[in-house]
Amino acid sequence: MDIYDILFWVLSAMAVSCALGVILSRNPVNSVMFLILTFFAISGHYILMNAQFLAIVNIIVYAGAIMVLFLFVIMLMNLNADVEPQKGQLVQLAGVISGGVLFLVVLAGIKSARPIAIDKTASDIGLISNLGKVLFTKYVLPFEISSVLFLSAMIGAIVIGKKEEARPIAPRDEEL
């Protein structure tokens, strides 16, 4: 047990327990907090595996932007544990069983997988200079296409989120 293994087990326990907290807590705000903690644990794994750039992006994009968006929507709708819709016990049991069966099936599949040792020494493939070189040479086309994706997502979100009563002439952009 070196420091890598200890950190792996600590971060894994944190990730799994917080993920369970996401699906088990009644209050949606608590679920968001647990999910943020899960993302921090996964970022810890990234740092452990020398993917520093992805760790930072994970914190900024997921824990920072996306979860704040979720929190905004939850608080906008004023959701809390009282108005939280609940499924019947039977449906919940069915959900747990089907998730567990999926777990067991894939577990049986990967049980016989040949374990590959991990090189625990530091490598520099996850550093931003190296990733940037690959991104802007090999993957430059997907990178540019993703900008179009973002543009369409932006327009789509505005169009969907717009209020229904559209004024016939020059509607004010009050949504922004």
Add this chain to the structure above:
Amino acid sequence: MPVNSTHYLFLSLLLFSIGIMGALMRRNAIIIFMCIELMLNAVNLLLVAFSKIYGDADAQLFVFFIMVVAAAEVAVGLAIIVMMYRKVHSVDINILNRLKH
């Protein structure tokens, strides 16, 4: 036993299954959406682990693109949920049953 690839496989499988369970158990559309994010992150973790094992930067860029797609997906998805809340004043997905009629 030192950590090897199987540990990472088990960990991401566990996180993915928890995400599936949550998506099937809960009726709140926002929680289901969060479970989908959890599943995406489980896959990301596995990609980074194999990037580390094989010393290949391509997998980390795939994770980067998955994050890009997830951000776009969240923007549109949350807009849809807000729209649904405006129409029916609930985020209960069972209300969407009536779409089939």
